Amino acid sequence: MSDILVSEQSAVGPTGRPSGRLLEVDDLRVEFRTRDGVAKVINGVTYHVDAGETLAVLGESGSGKSVTAQTIMGILDTPPGFVTGGQVRFHGKDMLKMSFEERRRIRGEGIAMIFQDALSALNPVFTVGFQIAEQFRVRRGMSRSDAKKRAIEMLDQVKIPNAKGRFNNYPHQFSGGMRQRAMIAMSLALDPEVLIADEPTTALDVTVQAQIMDLLAELQRERHMGMILITHDLGVVADVADRIAVMYAGRIVEEADVYDLYAKPAHPYTLGLLDSIPRLDEKGQQLRTIKGLPPNLMNIPPGCPFNPRCPMAQPVCREKVPPLLQIGAGRASACHFAEELVNRD
Amino acid sequence: MGRYLLRRLLQLVPVFIGTTFLIYWLVWAVPGDPFAGKCGERPCPPGFVAMMTEKFQLDQPLYVQYATYMKNLFQGDFGTTFGGRSINDIIATAYPNTLKLAVVALAIEALIGLTAGVVTGLRRNGFLDNLVLISTLFLIALPIFVIGFVLQWVLGVQLSIIEPTVSSEMRFPELIVPGFVLGSISMAYIARVARTSISENRRSDYVRTAIAKGLPMRRVVGVHLLRNSLIPVVTLLGTDLGALMGGAIVTEGIFQINGIGRIVYRSIVTKESATVVSIVVILVLVYLLMNLLVDLLYAALDPRIRYE
Numbered sequence: 001m002s003d004i005l006v007s008e009q010s011a012v013g014p015t016g017r018p019s020g021r022l023l024e025v026d027d028l029r030v031e032f033r034t035r036d037g038v039a040k041v042i043n044g045v046t047y048h049v050d051a052g053e054t055l056a057v058l059g060e061s062g063s064g065k066s067v068t069a070q071t072i073m074g075i076l077d078t079p080p081g082f083v084t085g086g087q088v089r090f091h092g093k094d095m096l097k098m099s100f101e102e103r104r105r106i107r108g109e110g111i112a113m114i115f116q117d118a119l120s121a122l123n124p125v126f127t128v129g130f131q132i133a134e135q136f137r138v139r140r141g142m143s144r145s146d147a148k149k150r151a152i153e154m155l156d157q158v159k160i161p162n163a164k165g166r167f168n169n170y171p172h173q174f175s176g177g178m179r180q181r182a183m184i185a186m187s188l189a190l191d192p193e194v195l196i197a198d199e200p201t202t203a204l205d206v207t208v209q210a211q212i213m214d215l216l217a218e219l220q221r222e223r224h225m226g227m228i229l230i231t232h233d234l235g236v237v238a239d240v241a242d243r244i245a246v247m248y249a250g251r252i253v254e255e256a257d258v259y260d261l262y263a264k265p266a267h268p269y270t271l272g273l274l275d276s277i278p279r280l281d282e283k284g285q286q287l288r289t290i291k292g293l294p295p296n297l298m299n300i301p302p303g304c305p306f307n308p309r310c311p312m313a314q315p316v317c318r319e320k321v322p323p324l325l326q327i328g329a330g331r332a333s334a335c336h337f338a339e340e341l342v343n344r345d
Numbered sequence: 346m347g348r349y350l351l352r353r354l355l356q357l358v359p360v361f362i363g364t365t366f367l368i369y370w371l372v373w374a375v376p377g378d379p380f381a382g383k384c385g386e387r388p389c390p391p392g393f394v395a396m397m398t399e400k401f402q403l404d405q406p407l408y409v410q411y412a413t414y415m416k417n418l419f420q421g422d423f424g425t426t427f428g429g430r431s432i433n434d435i436i437a438t439a440y441p442n443t444l445k446l447a448v449v450a451l452a453i454e455a456l457i458g459l460t461a462g463v464v465t466g467l468r469r470n471g472f473l474d475n476l477v478l479i480s481t482l483f484l485i486a487l488p489i490f491v492i493g494f495v496l497q498w499v500l501g502v503q504l505s506i507i508e509p510t511v512s513s514e515m516r517f518p519e520l521i522v523p524g525f526v527l528g529s530i531s532m533a534y535i536a537r538v539a540r541t542s543i544s545e546n547r548r549s550d551y552v553r554t555a556i557a558k559g560l561p562m563r564r565v566v567g568v569h570l571l572r573n574s575l576i577p578v579v580t581l582l583g584t585d586l587g588a589l590m591g592g593a594i595v596t597e598g599i600f601q602i603n604g605i606g607r608i609v610y611r612s613i614v615t616k617e618s619a620t621v622v623s624i625v626v627i628l629v630l631v632y633l634l635m636n637l638l639v640d641l642l643y644a645a646l647d648p649r650i651r652y653e
Binding site: 073074075077100104105106107108109112113115117120121122123124125126127134135138139170172186187190 | 548549550551553554555556557558559560561562564569572573646647648649
């Protein structure tokens, strides 16, 4: 009973307002229950993405950025992963309370996802064309020949040369960049409103990385999609993102417009990340790093989870968890000393 | 694909010649008098020995015998027994029985083994999973003649659900229990291989992609997961088909089926060398062709193999 109430409330709420969010993650909590103990992977993540904007989710490996995306898509491995709280609202409706069938229909059409390693993410025993055409055939009920036509169009849109001839190729016959393009074509086949790109360029070499990012940015603009770009690469983010959410130990520690964040980071972790980008004018000097390691998620330190590595840590940081607070228009930071950081020269 | 097939077919030639020669040599080189026991309790009369020696070229060197044998073989003549019966006839009556039994056994092991493997692979550690693990271990541990005699005794003699032996008409329902006995061990292996394969691929990235595409679960499992998981199972089934077509000495013996296995066994015991050689040559051929079929099927299932 209470389940129905909650989903109805949230369904009516945001959709009634003109400023209704497209996709919202609200205080999401996920834990992994393993034999060694419970790892608290996501500890209250809140972010949103609207049509036509790109949100970059930045963080180290293990910060929970991919797990958040998997929870949105409903592809979290359960067990060991369990959602223990929060909501994921799509057009104001909590997807975590939907039936399997309802959620399935959103996948691909409402929210689509591309993965890091296209070689393992594409099925090795089916042709690339089959895997794209499958979307049109199964989800749209198209005939084999119509679906093939549409799939070739999609391959063309992601700028695969000789799309017609490539239709019958298997993933292993494609180069890395081509595979990622095919993956993009497959995920955009049903014209989704939100695209989640989980480290789409990490497995590619640098020149190809730029091409794929340009392609993604172009397609996002053309289709006015909301895009969640998950990455640990600050260089990638600067070019395409509108807003950035920085994650650490399963929390958002800072959220800001891309220019604000680069100009004046409001969290020492963000500052550390920006400082550790190698710079040409400091060639020959030692690279700056953030000292220490990310916390063990089975045993997150009390207070601010970043405090053991933080150069600015004060006694209060070891006692109180800093909440994510607004510190300006569209800016939020989870640091006790956010104001001081932003206001320094 | 055509080149691949041609290359594989050419590879069969030396293997075929090598194995058949080896068999011919082994069977005819067995020490002892080839005429022992052929004429009842008495030694064979010299006239008979002389006739047979000439007929089977026993005074010629082995390679001449082999060459003559192969020449006849390629004309479709498998020779005769010492008693003068055409081996072609013997094979023609026994082989269909063996084939029928093999098909039933294969169908049973594929159907039950695969179903059990897929179901338990998708839901590990449940009651069904444990049941399948224990029962397959049981089947693998038991020798086939134990399974055969126990089922024959319980179902055929005690409960009278089936006839204890198969009639000469070889009707399909009669073959279910013998087929199950013959296929039981492979069935257990197939269930286990399928289970491992399914549960491994269940967590693979491409299955996650298929789910993220919003495909119905039965399509994710039935198309994306199954196709990949079938590769090791098909290999197992294919090699097993070769073995099954080679006749089943034990199963045919228990259920009194007049198949190739029983004939080989009887021929070895009675030193019917010509029959043994001819049947084993056929089995080699069948086995080689089945192996080729498996390789082709394997290439059809996994495109990464095709162009290597």
